[in-house]
Amino acid sequence: MAAQVKALLGVAATGIEKDPQLPVYKTCNWATTPAGAASATTMNLGLIRIGNGEVGFGSTLVGLSETVLSGLGDAATYSAGTSSTGTKERLLVAKKGTVSLSISVVYGATVSPPSKIQQDLTAVARAVFADLHA
Numbered sequence: 661m662a663a664q665v666k667a668l669l670g671v672a673a674t675g676i677e678k679d680p681q682l683p684v685y686k687t688c689n690w691a692t693t694p695a696g697a698a699s700a701t702t703m704n705l706g707l708i709r710i711g712n713g714e715v716g717f718g719s720t721l722v723g724l725s726e727t728v729l730s731g732l733g734d735a736a737t738y739s740a741g742t743s744s745t746g747t748k749e750r751l752l753v754a755k756k757g758t759v760s761l762s763i764s765v766v767y768g769a770t771v772s773p774p775s776k777i778q779q780d781l782t783a784v785a786r787a788v789f790a791d792l793h794a
Contacts, residue, residue: 664784665690667774668765669701684709699747699768705788708760716760717753724749732785733761738778748773752781756789 666672673690690703710716720726724739733756740750748767753760763781767773774780 664780664787665703667780668703668777668784670771670774673703684712684714693768699770701765701767701771703763703765705784706762707788707792710755710758710760714760716755717762719753721749721751724751729754729782732782733757733789736782736785738781740773740778750777750781752778752785754785754789756792759789759792761785761788 665675669690669692671692673692675688675690678687678689685706685708687704687706689705691700693700706717708714708716719737720739721741723743724741726737726739729736729738729752733754736752736754738750738752740748742748748771749764750767750773751762751764753762755761763784765773765777765781
């Protein structure tokens with residue numbers, strides 16, 4: 661996962677794992693401020709076990725343009741946009757079986773997402789699903 665995080669954030673970063681509601685909800689967060697950047701770039705990965713009242717993550721955020729992805733789990737969307745403060749936000753939400761996954765990356769105003777970010781986020785999602793369903 662370290663190589664994928666570095667590709668998405670532009671530099672190596674250490675993740676902080678949180679288990680706010682095990683076994684239902686789990687997150688991991690990475691943050692870094694690349695050289696010359698005015699603000700931090702962050703990546704958040706969350707997992708929710710669907711069922712018992714849990715419905716999973718929403719497909720997108722207000723203000724982002726959503727694209728439906730095929731071939732990733734049972735349902736997946738990729739969303740992209742720029743906030744009013746200039747941060748560039750990317751979000752991939754996917755569901756496979758009883759797991760809902762969300763990966764969001766927020767780039768500071770002076771940092772641009774990598775050109776193949778959608779493919780990189782999809783690769784991370786595939787790796788997570790493979791680990792969970794192995």
